[in-house]
Amino acid sequence: MTANSGVIVKKANTALVVNAVRSAGTMTIEEMATGTGLSRPTVVSIVRALESQRIIYRSGLAPAEVGRQPNLYAIDVTARFAIGIDIDGPPARLVLTDLTGAARHEAVWRLDNDATYEEILATLVHQVEQALRTAAINPQQVMGIGLGLPASVDVSSNRAVNLSRLEALRDAPIGEALHERTQIPVSVRNDAHLMALAEDSDKQEDYLYIAFRTGVGLAVVIDEKVFEGQTGNAGFIGHTTISPTGPLCACGMRGCLEAIVSKRAIVANYASAAGVDAPYDTILDLALHDGDHALLVLDDAARWFGLAIANLIKITDVYTVILGDLGCDETHPFFTAIAEAVAVNTATFLRRPPRLRAGRLSGAQFALGGAEFIIDQFFATPRLRLKADGG
Numbered sequence: 001m002t003a004n005s006g007v008i009v010k011k012a013n014t015a016l017v018v019n020a021v022r023s024a025g026t027m028t029i030e031e032m033a034t035g036t037g038l039s040r041p042t043v044v045s046i047v048r049a050l051e052s053q054r055i056i057y058r059s060g061l062a063p064a065e066v067g068r069q070p071n072l073y074a075i076d077v078t079a080r081f082a083i084g085i086d087i088d089g090p091p092a093r094l095v096l097t098d099l100t101g102a103a104r105h106e107a108v109w110r111l112d113n114d115a116t117y118e119e120i121l122a123t124l125v126h127q128v129e130q131a132l133r134t135a136a137i138n139p140q141q142v143m144g145i146g147l148g149l150p151a152s153v154d155v156s157s158n159r160a161v162n163l164s165r166l167e168a169l170r171d172a173p174i175g176e177a178l179h180e181r182t183q184i185p186v187s188v189r190n191d192a193h194l195m196a197l198a199e200d201s202d203k204q205e206d207y208l209y210i211a212f213r214t215g216v217g218l219a220v221v222i223d224e225k226v227f228e229g230q231t232g233n234a235g236f237i238g239h240t241t242i243s244p245t246g247p248l249c250a251c252g253m254r255g256c257l258e259a260i261v262s263k264r265a266i267v268a269n270y271a272s273a274a275g276v277d278a279p280y281d282t283i284l285d286l287a288l289h290d291g292d293h294a295l296l297v298l299d300d301a302a303r304w305f306g307l308a309i310a311n312l313i314k315i316t317d318v319y320t321v322i323l324g325d326l327g328c329d330e331t332h333p334f335f336t337a338i339a340e341a342v343a344v345n346t347a348t349f350l351r352r353p354p355r356l357r358a359g360r361l362s363g364a365q366f367a368l369g370g371a372e373f374i375i376d377q378f379f380a381t382p383r384l385r386l387k388a389d390g391g
């Protein structure tokens with residue numbers, strides 16, 4: 001174990017000051033010193049550095065009963081920006097946000113699952129450039145791009161390792177190439193992991209975030225952090241086997257969860273039951289009206305989905321579940337059927353009632369998690385290591 005270098009201590013102290021000002025809104029130097037426990041000279045030198053980087057600015061004067069009024073400092077929320085990109089395949093979304101996570105530019109488009117690597121890269125570069133142009137900022141002001149892919153990822157090389165669609169991205173240097181072309185650092189992550197960051201939960205409790213999309217993804221959020229696992233891919237639930245004799249999955253295995261219950265599976269099951277093609281959202285609508293086939297297909301999917309969710313609850317002992325990107329609210333028969341199946345399959349082991357709710361993100365908001373990931377890193381306090389005895 002190594003001791004902390006001066007650079008890390010300085011970064012950690014800077015993060016303390018930035019976070020204190022960020023949560024207070026405005027602060028004087030004295031308040032920063034009291035709030036962080038740092039000495040006044042240390043705070044002054046940090047504030048000078050932050051001012052020169054235009055991260056902190058003098059926002060006014062604090063009231064004083066006697067003598068000179070001290071300066072108040074605030075974070076300049078437009079000092080840095082972040083970009084989030086969410087690729088479900090075909091749906092794709094981008095947001096550019098300021099330091100508070102407020103969107104300055106949004107885009108939604110469709111990305112062909114058979115697109116070549118060069119086409120995918122060109123589309124992403126184009127969308128980033130358009131965002132910069134629209135928001136009138138340059139790449140140097142953007143801290144990073146959080147790129148969510150429907151894949152198991154290698155976070156160290158910023159690549160997708162395994163995908164069941166957008167095959168052209170498999171082991172391709174997409175993070176590195178996008179960085180090179182846009183001059184903005186890129187972090188590639190699993191899409192569900194990023195979506196969970198943007199979902200407005202009550203944050204006080206652990207929860208399971210399930211991304212119900214073309215495939216199915218999961219993030220296990222513990223102590224307000226996404227549990228990453230040893231390789232950054234915890235929660236790869238879409239390709240866990242639910243029925244070994246079930247339908248063939250795009251990954252080559254049989255009976256994976258997402259081969260049985262996902263938007264893509266529901267669309268396919270509806271087409272074979274009803275004899276006509278309909279998009280997922282239409283099937284949800286049909287279930288509300290007369291659609292016999294729609295209701296049956298969704299009911300069947302809900303039974304399997306509820307079983308999978310019940311298994312997750314038993315494995316994690318986490319009872320709060322958010323169903324993201326489901327396309328309907330808690331009153332829809334699909335949602336109520338899922339909730340019922342969860343209740344049935346957890347009944348014998350129930351320690352408390354499972355709490356299911358529909359996710360609140362829609363449209364371009366799905367990309368907010370990528371931006372939030374970048375902002376969190378900016379405000380994160382570097383991990384200080386304890387000096388080992390005698391070391």
Ligand SMILES: [Zn+2]
Nearest residue numbers: 239249251256
């Ligand atoms: Zn599979």
